[in-house]
Amino acid sequence: MGKPDVCVIGAGVIGLSTAVRLQEDLPDLPIMVIADKFTPNTTSDGAAGISRYWNKSNPLLSKWAVATFKQMQNLHQAEGPLTGIQQFVLLDINDKETNYEVDVDYRKLSAEELKKLYPGKNYKYGNSFLTFIAECNLYLPWLMHRFKSRGGTILERHVHSFDEIADNYDVIVNCSGLGARRLANDESIRPNRGQVLRLHAPWIKIGTFDNIDWIHILPRSNDVVIGGVHRDGSWDESLSSQDRNYIWEKACKIEPSLKYATVVSEWVGLRPARPSVRLERQDAYINGRKLKIVHNYGHGGFGICVHWGCAVDASALVQQCLQEIQFNSKL
Numbered sequence: 001m002g003k004p005d006v007c008v009i010g011a012g013v014i015g016l017s018t019a020v021r022l023q024e025d026l027p028d029l030p031i032m033v034i035a036d037k038f039t040p041n042t043t044s045d046g047a048a049g050i051s052r053y054w055n056k057s058n059p060l061l062s063k064w065a066v067a068t069f070k071q072m073q074n075l076h077q078a079e080g081p082l083t084g085i086q087q088f089v090l091l092d093i094n095d096k097e098t099n100y101e102v103d104v105d106y107r108k109l110s111a112e113e114l115k116k117l118y119p120g121k122n123y124k125y126g127n128s129f130l131t132f133i134a135e136c137n138l139y140l141p142w143l144m145h146r147f148k149s150r151g152g153t154i155l156e157r158h159v160h161s162f163d164e165i166a167d168n169y170d171v172i173v174n175c176s177g178l179g180a181r182r183l184a185n186d187e188s189i190r191p192n193r194g195q196v197l198r199l200h201a202p203w204i205k206i207g208t209f210d211n212i213d214w215i216h217i218l219p220r221s222n223d224v225v226i227g228g229v230h231r232d233g234s235w236d237e238s239l240s241s242q243d244r245n246y247i248w249e250k251a252c253k254i255e256p257s258l259k260y261a262t263v264v265s266e267w268v269g270l271r272p273a274r275p276s277v278r279l280e281r282q283d284a285y286i287n288g289r290k291l292k293i294v295h296n297y298g299h300g301g302f303g304i305c306v307h308w309g310c311a312v313d314a315s316a317l318v319q320q321c322l323q324e325i326q327f328n329s330k331l
């Protein structure tokens, strides 16, 4: 038997990180990434890209988020800013005390500190810590470059169904985000519309995430991103002036100096929301042949936060599939 053929459908942060992790685990395996959109045109490109979600309320999400935080830390330290991974201080505001389980130093902010930091608000609980943001307009090209430089190939193509490409691959890794609704015939994945504004406000050096109103102010290397809204079930990708005003007013209440900022651009994206991430394997029978599919989609508003942890687990599932294929070929 020759080398098995593996393809990854999707070139957002989930598809590209899964492809890169597969190359790390299986350096000799030829891998193709197929997608109808590549950077800078994926949903991942527009995401703010912050790393959070480390509390224990969902152990699996937390495991993936911690693995991703560590990967971002390693990349930032080993390969520097060209990766698009930037470090910054985040003030994470909550309506109750929050403990994190990631290995970072975080400090609880006292009510007095919060009052001084945010005089226009009545915040009671918050933590301060160093975290990372993946600026996907840089991070996705970096992942693409890494993937190609290790021999990976890409194909720009819309895949209407798995049947269409089933004859060409032994394992298909489905990282199609919202596209999985059609591709995997999964109606539980639905859009959650978000909108962000990118500002010129270089004096903002510290990030704020208000988990009460779900508003964030995040400094990046060339802009400050403020957002966002969560419109569940909306497929509308046009900019809304109502959402823009809502974000602007809420953000200026948190950080009044933003009224001196200029808006550089605005963006709308559809989060691939699902009751839970689908990360599992499936054996399908297509054209009389057994095809192994590994699904990795449905990351909602936290795909960047968990991408590397999910890539590690998806790669392990692909390896399991390949071992079975090799075993069966010897029978």
Ligand SMILES: Cc1cc2nc3c(=O)[nH]c(=O)nc-3n(C[C@H](O)[C@H](O)[C@H](O)COP(=O)(O)OP(=O)(O)OC[C@H]3O[C@@H](n4cnc5c(N)ncnc54)[C@H](O)[C@@H]3O)c2cc1C
Residues within 6 Å of the ligand: 009, 010, 011, 012, 013, 014, 015, 034, 035, 036, 037, 038, 042, 043, 044, 045, 046, 047, 048, 049, 050, 051, 157, 158, 159, 160, 175, 176, 177, 178, 179, 180, 183, 193, 194, 195, 196, 227, 228, 268, 269, 270, 271, 272, 297, 298, 299, 300, 301, 302, 303, 304, 305, 306
């Ligand atoms: C406003 C906003 C802010 C956000 N901020 C954050 C944040 O701060 N932190 C965070 O963690 N997350 C954030 N997110 C969420 C994050 O953007 C998503 O979770 C993440 O981008 C999902 O990545 P993905 O690779 O699954 O999907 P995508 O980036 O959408 O990629 C899907 C890929 O699959 C391809 N594809 C789909 N169907 C097909 C098909 N049939 N054939 C061929 N190719 C196909 C597409 O072309 C694309 O390449 C935000 C989202 C929005 C909208």
